[in-house]
Amino acid sequence: MTGVRSAAVIGLGLIGGSVARDLAARGVRVLGHDRDPAAVRDALREGGIGEALADWGDVGGVDLVVLAVPVTAAPAVLRLIRPRGGALVTDVGSTKESIVRAAEDAGLGERFVGSHPLAGDHRSGWSASRTGLFRDARVFLTPTSRTMPDALERARALWTALGAGTEVVDAAEHDQRMAAVSHLPQALATALGALLGEAGLGRADLGPGAREMTRLAGSSPEMWAAIAADNARQLSTAVAAMQERLRELRDALDRGDAGRLRSFFEEGSLWFAGGDR
Amino acid sequence: MTGVRSAAVIGLGLIGGSVARDLAARGVRVLGHDRDPAAVRDALREGGIGEALADWGDVGGVDLVVLAVPVTAAPAVLRLIRPRGGALVTDVGSTKESIVRAAEDAGLGERFVGSHPLAGDHRSGWSASRTGLFRDARVFLTPTSRTMPDALERARALWTALGAGTEVVDAAEHDQRMAAVSHLPQALATALGALLGEAGLGRADLGPGAREMTRLAGSSPEMWAAIAADNARQLSTAVAAMQERLRELRDALDRGDAGRLRSFFEEGSLWFAGGDR
Numbered sequence: 001m002t003g004v005r006s007a008a009v010i011g012l013g014l015i016g017g018s019v020a021r022d023l024a025a026r027g028v029r030v031l032g033h034d035r036d037p038a039a040v041r042d043a044l045r046e047g048g049i050g051e052a053l054a055d056w057g058d059v060g061g062v063d064l065v066v067l068a069v070p071v072t073a074a075p076a077v078l079r080l081i082r083p084r085g086g087a088l089v090t091d092v093g094s095t096k097e098s099i100v101r102a103a104e105d106a107g108l109g110e111r112f113v114g115s116h117p118l119a120g121d122h123r124s125g126w127s128a129s130r131t132g133l134f135r136d137a138r139v140f141l142t143p144t145s146r147t148m149p150d151a152l153e154r155a156r157a158l159w160t161a162l163g164a165g166t167e168v169v170d171a172a173e174h175d176q177r178m179a180a181v182s183h184l185p186q187a188l189a190t191a192l193g194a195l196l197g198e199a200g201l202g203r204a205d206l207g208p209g210a211r212e213m214t215r216l217a218g219s220s221p222e223m224w225a226a227i228a229a230d231n232a233r234q235l236s237t238a239v240a241a242m243q244e245r246l247r248e249l250r251d252a253l254d255r256g257d258a259g260r261l262r263s264f265f266e267e268g269s270l271w272f273a274g275g276d277r
Numbered sequence: 278m279t280g281v282r283s284a285a286v287i288g289l290g291l292i293g294g295s296v297a298r299d300l301a302a303r304g305v306r307v308l309g310h311d312r313d314p315a316a317v318r319d320a321l322r323e324g325g326i327g328e329a330l331a332d333w334g335d336v337g338g339v340d341l342v343v344l345a346v347p348v349t350a351a352p353a354v355l356r357l358i359r360p361r362g363g364a365l366v367t368d369v370g371s372t373k374e375s376i377v378r379a380a381e382d383a384g385l386g387e388r389f390v391g392s393h394p395l396a397g398d399h400r401s402g403w404s405a406s407r408t409g410l411f412r413d414a415r416v417f418l419t420p421t422s423r424t425m426p427d428a429l430e431r432a433r434a435l436w437t438a439l440g441a442g443t444e445v446v447d448a449a450e451h452d453q454r455m456a457a458v459s460h461l462p463q464a465l466a467t468a469l470g471a472l473l474g475e476a477g478l479g480r481a482d483l484g485p486g487a488r489e490m491t492r493l494a495g496s497s498p499e500m501w502a503a504i505a506a507d508n509a510r511q512l513s514t515a516v517a518a519m520q521e522r523l524r525e526l527r528d529a530l531d532r533g534d535a536g537r538l539r540s541f542f543e544e545g546s547l548w549f550a551g552g553d554r
Contacts, residue, residue: 273495
């Protein structure tokens with residue numbers, strides 16, 4: 001597919017594992033690595049990867065390197081790997097500014113294209129991975145002025161082959177947008193779950209709407225702590241905006257201001273009605 | 278069914294309309310009222326109700342009265358209606374303390390049983406109603422010391438006949454619990470939708486998780502403004518607890534405290550893992 005004959009996938013969790021499965025299913029020779037030997041063993045047994053990568057840095061023989069480790073671990077991996085000339089290097093992380101910088105610092109700027117597939121789930125690990133995860137998903141690509149056009153085209157072809165639609169965005173703008181559309185929602189689901197737990201309430205006590213509102217609380221804490229740390233400034237700004245909304249809501253509640261309560265719920269409803277349902 | 282031969286359903290929205298449809302489908306003579314004449318017309322045409330109730334107070338001929346109007350409008354309806362001796366009066370509101378008090382003030386305490394079916398949806402109105410909405414739903418019942426045991430049994434039988442499971446709780450405790458498990462999640466979905474709108478982002482810009490997190494923003498603003506006003510004290514307390522969680526999160530973000538970020542996401546994840554998934 002798309003000229004890729006061999007690939008190294010570093011990190012065999014939900015996303016990395018699914019990339020490996022999709023590539024293997026398309027006849028690509030896939031070498032995989034995970035710090036958890038059980039994930040490598042399972043991936044080998046299930047045919048998601050053809051070979052274990054003996055060493056993280058040992059990617060000199062492949063056309064494509066996919067980093068699928070927590071975003072705060074990715075820069076160290078970029079410093080370790082020694083891909084051969086012409087190999088495309090990409091990642092799947094939820095934040096892009098720091099990884100793009102790390103790739104440039106590691107001398108990989110020309111051939112690195114940051115990718116962020118919007119295909120997350122609250123489940124994680126190899127056991128959650130599956131073929132077809134990226135079908136109809138959106139993938140953000142964040143090339144820089146240093147990225148070779150050919151590398152961008154190959155990244156685009158890769159995700160297109162996996163069934164996704166790609167969109168090129170600036171890395172910093174991506175991170176700001178993700179703070180609002182992804183990281184803040186995750187933080188709210190997490191905080192809501194923790195609050196309910198504090199009150200002795202479990203998921204079984206919830207109606208359908210609140211169950212939806214807390215599903216993301218089950219996401220990988222390790223992955224999300226890394227995303228939050230990596231996008232701390234933008235997420236803090238998004239959380240501050242939410243705090244301000246909640247302050248206004250409480251003020252309306254405490255004053256018994258029916259008009260402002262109505263406006264509060266109207267605004268969300270109008271937003272919902274304005275978009276794709 | 279369950280001894281009910283005729284029923285008056287006041288308010289033909291999602292919940293009231295679905296109660297009417299279910300009762301009519303079981304051969305009960307259903308009289309319906311809605312302040313929107315189009316809802317009454319549609320309900321008549323679709324057989325969800327057999328007759329229009331000429332006047333809200335005109336319920337002297339039925340065995341069962343179901344109030345399905347916004348919670349802040351319900352007390353006025355309770356003061357208006359004149360049910361015949363022995364008729365069961367119930368409601369479907371999301372808050373219970375004020376309606377129970379209003380029923381007692383209206384001299385209906387013995388035969389009133391507050392009901393709250395956990396079967397809400399972000400859609401509203403007669404067009405969103407359907408038969409079978411309460412199948413496998415949970416319904417909270419909030420009798421008081423004045424409620425006749427027979428009335429409670431009939432309320433229980435009603436919801437059981439509609440396929441729901443019932444749970445008896447104290448009205449005040451119910452409202453406190455709902456502030457956490459239902460009203461706060463709704464407020465968060467609303468606030469998140471409004472924030473995204475402010476940033477020029479729509480639902481089409483969201484991944485699957487964030488779409489779930491904002492679906493409730495589409496709920497009826499009128500209904501929710503009423504619920505929030507009616508349960509203002511409890512909801513304010515729940516919002517304050519969320520503000521505190523967000524303050525802690527921001528503090529960890531601003532300090533770059535990886536350990537606290539990890540604990541934050543761990544706590545939600547542990548809560549999720551501990552409950553029914």
